[in-house]
Amino acid sequence: MAKISVNIDEKNLEVEVGKTILEVCRENGIEILTMCHLKGISDVGACRLCLVEIEGVNKLLSACTTKIAANMIIRTKTEKIKRYQRITSELFFAERNHVCSVCVANGKCDLQKLGYKTEMDHIRYPYLFPECEVDTSHPWYVLDHNRCIMCTRCVRVCAEVEGAHNWNVMNRGNKVRIISDFNTPWGESETCTSCGKCVHACPTGAIWPKAIVQGQLEKKPEMITELIEKRKMNL
């Protein structure tokens, strides 16, 4: 495989072509915050947390959707990026009802960890708190729209790994919601196979198995990555 040299955070690296900036950073121990990325499934650049500065490009680019190129000089920890990450995480919390104390994912939530990492001590934006439903129609799982951050990991896992295409996104702007089939209750969906991959892909407490109480949720997103890699090995 052809190698190219790049510079990330003042470190010179020799990397393989065809990889994204995010992959290269993760392989070389450079931390990049993400919410919508899940190793193995496609990237959409929805969460805007992995923004990086590239010299010669006058806007920030998302590391997960930008392919690495020769002689790129990339910075991942500048003051500007830190400020943007903090704004992004505040906007996540300002939109829906992310109340940790009553959430099943409390203590194990990626969104909560993001808040700590970006040193978010308060939220400068007005809370929107749109009226969201809680879909408990599925016999095993619950979908709580209040805790959803629209990362669409469940949508992609369902389409790309399970191949069921149960999930998608409806409307736009602050009316966006995750839907199953024709906006039918999850329990009445004709495409859902109840495989539970979306439950593990969800980074927050938006999708969770029933009969679980506050702070008891255990999610294993790495299980999905493992599954994808093992499938590739079989091929």
Place this chain on the structure above:
Amino acid sequence: MKTETLTSDADLAKDPRIKLISAKIKKENFKPDALIEILHTAQNAYGYLPMNVLKYITKQLHLPPSRVYSTVTFYHFFSLKSKGDHTCLVCTGTACYVKGAQAILNEIEKQFSLKPGQVTADNKLGISVARCIGACGLAPAVVLDDEVLAKVNAEEIVNKINAKIVES
């Protein structure tokens, strides 16, 4: 334009408008990529997209239902609810607003007790608003059943709407 709600699949099979859609689907070779074009045909045939028509299209194109629904709800052109036999679109762009678009809407609300986005109980009339229809020189502009009316006043519009309703 008829917009009565369809209820069963038997009704659907009898409907001549479904032939328009299935012809379009065949013309597009059952390609899932042609979803938007086919939805356009359906919307033009029905005035909106009834649920069982969506289900029919989904089945024919072998698409996941959620994909079809997300496409329909993403574009403002598509509507899941009937817009009414007659539609009255009031432009509320800057020029029309200054020239009294709000007075027109108020008068319509007074006469027909309809707010923008609503349809009368008998499905005869639907009111909607647009940010700008790009006819600022004609302000205030109203589009009544695809006919652009220029420099209108509230009274005039109410009379025209009444005439349309009586006509049908």
